[in-house]
Amino acid sequence: MRRTFVLEIVMIAVAVAFLFPVYTLVSLALKDPGQIARSPLAPPDPPTFDNFAGAWSAAALGPSLVNSTVITAASLVALIALGSFAAYFLARVQTRLGYGLYVLFLLGIVLPFQLGMIPLYELVNDLGLIGTHAGMILFYTGIQLPFTVFLYTGFIRALPREYASAAQIDGATHLTAFTRVVFPLLRPITGTVLILNAVFIWNDFFTPLVYLGGSGYETVPVSVFAYVGQYVSQHGLVFAGLVLGALPIVLVFLALQRYVIKGFASGLKG
Amino acid sequence: MTPVTAGRARPAHVRRRRFSAASPSWLFAAPALAVYALIVLYPAVAGVVYAFTDWSGIGRDMSFVGLENFRTLLGDEQAMGSIGNTLLLTVAIVVVQNGVGLLLALGVHAKLRSRALLRVIFFAPVVVSPVMVAFLWKYIYNPDPSAGLNGLLGLEVDWLGDPSIALWSIAGMVVWQNAGYSMVIFLAGLEGVPRELHEAAMIDGAGTGQRFRYVTWPLLAPALTINLMLSTIGGLKLFDQVFAATNGGPGYATETLSTVLYKQAFVFGKFGYSTAVALVLALFVAAVSLVQVYYLRSREVAV
Numbered sequence: 001m002r003r004t005f006v007l008e009i010v011m012i013a014v015a016v017a018f019l020f021p022v023y024t025l026v027s028l029a030l031k032d033p034g035q036i037a038r039s040p041l042a043p044p045d046p047p048t049f050d051n052f053a054g055a056w057s058a059a060a061l062g063p064s065l066v067n068s069t070v071i072t073a074a075s076l077v078a079l080i081a082l083g084s085f086a087a088y089f090l091a092r093v094q095t096r097l098g099y100g101l102y103v104l105f106l107l108g109i110v111l112p113f114q115l116g117m118i119p120l121y122e123l124v125n126d127l128g129l130i131g132t133h134a135g136m137i138l139f140y141t142g143i144q145l146p147f148t149v150f151l152y153t154g155f156i157r158a159l160p161r162e163y164a165s166a167a168q169i170d171g172a173t174h175l176t177a178f179t180r181v182v183f184p185l186l187r188p189i190t191g192t193v194l195i196l197n198a199v200f201i202w203n204d205f206f207t208p209l210v211y212l213g214g215s216g217y218e219t220v221p222v223s224v225f226a227y228v229g230q231y232v233s234q235h236g237l238v239f240a241g242l243v244l245g246a247l248p249i250v251l252v253f254l255a256l257q258r259y260v261i262k263g264f265a266s267g268l269k270g
Numbered sequence: 271m272t273p274v275t276a277g278r279a280r281p282a283h284v285r286r287r288r289f290s291a292a293s294p295s296w297l298f299a300a301p302a303l304a305v306y307a308l309i310v311l312y313p314a315v316a317g318v319v320y321a322f323t324d325w326s327g328i329g330r331d332m333s334f335v336g337l338e339n340f341r342t343l344l345g346d347e348q349a350m351g352s353i354g355n356t357l358l359l360t361v362a363i364v365v366v367q368n369g370v371g372l373l374l375a376l377g378v379h380a381k382l383r384s385r386a387l388l389r390v391i392f393f394a395p396v397v398v399s400p401v402m403v404a405f406l407w408k409y410i411y412n413p414d415p416s417a418g419l420n421g422l423l424g425l426e427v428d429w430l431g432d433p434s435i436a437l438w439s440i441a442g443m444v445v446w447q448n449a450g451y452s453m454v455i456f457l458a459g460l461e462g463v464p465r466e467l468h469e470a471a472m473i474d475g476a477g478t479g480q481r482f483r484y485v486t487w488p489l490l491a492p493a494l495t496i497n498l499m500l501s502t503i504g505g506l507k508l509f510d511q512v513f514a515a516t517n518g519g520p521g522y523a524t525e526t527l528s529t530v531l532y533k534q535a536f537v538f539g540k541f542g543y544s545t546a547v548a549l550v551l552a553l554f555v556a557a558v559s560l561v562q563v564y565y566l567r568s569r570e571v572a573v
Contacts, residue, residue, distance in 0.1 A: 004380060011377045012384060015391045020422065021446065022394075025406050040417035078305075084303035093293045101299060107309045110559045112507050114531055114548040117314025118320060118541050123313065142309020145302055174294040203399035205510045210536070221399045225514065228405050235409060242405060246398045253397040257390050260454070 029239040036235055051240035059227035059241045061220070065248065066217040072131050072201045075140035079148045079197055080190060082141065087152030088178050090160070102153065102162065108146030124211065131215030136208065140201050150194050155189040156182070191259035195252075201247045222244050314552075321546040326539050335403065339546035349547060352518075352525040355437055356554075359526065360505030361440040365447075366503050368494075370445060371452025377461045378453070387459070393450035400447065404514035407443040411515075430516050434525035440524055444511055452497045459493030495566040499559055506555050527551045564565070 028036060029051055030044035055061070090102045120139070121130070129135030163185065167177040205221040212218055218226075224245040231237045253260070321339060327333035342400040343349050374392050378385045395403065398518035410418040418427060463486055471481045509528035512518060518525035518533070527547060535544035 004382065007377060007380055008382045008384060011382060011388055014374070014377070017389055018391060020447070021406055021410055024418065028409070037411075039330055041421045053478065059557065065381065082302040082305060086299040089294050089296060093296070098293075101296075101303070104311075105302075105306065108306060110555055111310065111314050112528075112548060112555055113551050114507070114528060115317040115545070115552045116310065117317070117548065118313075119536060120309065120315035121311035123308070133396070133426055138305070139309060142305045145306045146310070150304065174298070174413075178294070178298075199397050203401075205401045205514075206532075221401045224399075224405075225401055235532035239409075242402045246402055249397050249399075250394065250462065254390070257393070260393070269449070 025239050025242060026233050029243050031236050033234065033236060051236045052244065054237050055227070055241035055244055058231065058237070059223055059244070061223060061241075061244055063216075064218050064220045064223040067133070068184060068202055068248075070217060071136045071140065072198055074133070074137045075144070075201050076197055078137065078141040080146055080193060082105050083145055083148035083193065084152050084183060084186060084190070085178070086145075087149050087156055088182060090149065091153045091156035102149075105146050105149045108143075109150060113143060113207070123182075123209065131212055131217055134218065135211065136217075139207060139211070140197075140204075143207075144200060148197065151189055151193055151196075152160050152186065155186060159185060170192055188259070188262060191256070191262075195260050198252065199249060219250075285372055292402055309404045317545050318543055318549060321549040323542040325542040325545075331373050332542065335542070340550075341544060342543060343550065348522050348525060349527075349530050351410045351522050352530045353550070355522075355524060356506060356508070356526045356528075356551075359437055359441055359508060360502060360544050362438065363444050363505040363508075364498060364501045366441065367445045367448050368371060368497050370449040371497065372456050372490075374449060374453040375456035379457060389454075390454055395447045398447070400510040401514045403447050404511040407439075407446075408515045411439050411443075431520055433520050436516060436520060436523045440508075440515060441514070444505075444508065447511075448501070451502065455493050455497050455500075456490065459490045463489045489568055491566065495562070498566065499562055502558050502562065503555055506551065506558070527554075 027042075027044050028040075028049040030049070032048050032050065035044060071242070086105070090098055090105070121174065124130050124135045127135070129138065163181050164174075164177040167181045168174070172180070175196075202219075203221060204219075205225065208219045208222045209225070212222060224241055227241050228238050231241075320332075321333040321494065322334055324335045324338070378388045378392070382388065382569050412420075413426070413428040413431060414420060415424075415426045419429065427435070430436050467485050467489075468481055471485050478482065507528055508526050509532065512524050512526050512529050513532070516524045518529045527550065531544045531547040531551070532556060534540045534547060
């Protein structure tokens with residue numbers, strides 16, 4: 001009992017130290033330039049919200065929030081649909097071809113995106129999709145499929161075959177057995193797939209920098225990057241911009257955080 | 271991998287004979303395969319081809335130059351330095367991130383009142399964009415003795431401006447952001463350790479240390495494999511944090527393979543050479559992952 005108490009104190013102390021950057025971020029966003037210069041570490045006194053209004057308009061966050069939301073949501077739908085279907089085949093088939101395909105998909109986790117970056121740029125350009133939402137959605141679906149297929153396949157392998165077999169004995173096709181019986185059972189891993197891909201796609205910087213720069217379809221990290229470059233010495237404004245840019249995904253995480261940790265556990269066991 | 275799967279395999283085989291269509295058709299995988307081939311496989315193969323050309327990125331004018339790009343790489347001090355930086359950075363990140371992640375996981379696995387909240391706090395930085403984390407840490411690392419980390423610790427260190435420590439400062443911010451990711455994966459592993467094994471070991475008189483060494487640690491092997499692989503690949507490919515915090519400086523002190531290949535392509539217009547650097551990066555990642563998978567999988571045990 002006593003040892004648990006000591007551990008609790010230690011862990012809380014670690015958490016407080018861990019939160020120092022977050023404290024810095026929020027407190028600077030709430031200070032005017034004079035306060036930041038005088039006492040950079042002290043809490044804001046009094047707090048001001050002027051930085052947030054300034055950052056919102058200067059960083060053009062409205063349009064980029066829309067872009068990020070459209071690209072992230074559409075990519076997630078495509079990833080969950082394509083990934084779960086493919087994984088159902090890969091997890092159940094017992095041929096060499098099936099295993100070969102699985103390994104081929106796993107290769108995509110290891111391959112650095114940079115290797116294909118330039119040929120892909122040409123391809124997307126030839127398709128007329130540079131600087132469009134569709135181009136980015138196609139891109140994220142392809143690039144995140146290996147990880148998605150990996151998570152789904154592991155989970156489906158651990159799932160008893162009997163559910164689908166029973167449905168098939170009753171006359172269901174593979175397609176209905178999957179959509180009506182198997183897919184609903186995948187809910188925990190779908191949660192994990194959803195949040196991990198959402199975090200990656202929402203926060204990705206390199207790709208939109210290369211493929212969307214100057215197109216007017218910039219996502220949040222690219223807008224924030226350009227904005228910070230402009231206001232680099234005005235820390236209050238910069239940090240308010242960072243808070244606003246990070247807020248949507250942090251809120252989504254806080255709403256779904258139970259499923260994140262649970263989903264991880266089931267994904268690993270699978 | 272486990273006896274359970276081995277036992278399940280045989281009835282499945284029997285069933286397959288009874289129902290001719292027990293495995294779903296490959297058409298289930300076809301759409302995913304098509305997108306994957308278009309977006310990942312084809313560009314990667316084309317990239318390997320470009321690595322042997324002198325393409326400038328403008329028009330389709332290019333000629334094959336054999337190993338020329340790789341010879342240039344060997345004589346390119348900045349690029350060679352970036353290989354060293356990338357490897358050092360990766361080792362530091364892998365060791366510290368997983369060490370911290372494991373300690374955090376052991377801490378929040380215990381029956382603490384605050385454990386739900388602690389888990390959320392430690393994982394939260396994972397969900398924030400690495401570019402934004404880099405901007406935040408650029409301020410925390412500022413040389414002003416009254417602000418940021420210096421102000422907190424009473425130091426006067428130029429964390430990102432001093433070439434001898436800048437690389438480690440970058441590693442620090444990456445560990446802060448990603449330790450929670452390792453923690454969650456270790457936590458998933460810890461939750462899979464059967465309680466009976468701990469109780470049996472306790473009855474046999476094993477102390478906390480011994481139980482960790484002989485019960486928990488071997489059973490954490492799958493979590494360790496995944497953690498080491500993900501952090502190694504992440505470390506080798508590191509771009510966002512360096513680009514936003516130091517852009518490779520001071521001098522070339524924090525240049526990584528990813529920042530070098532970005533600059534070669536988009537600043538200097540040497541697309542062929544840039545792709546050659548990317549190919550070297552790909553070979554590093556592939557070699558390290560293969561070794562890890564074979565070595566680490568071999569020491570995983572079945573429950």
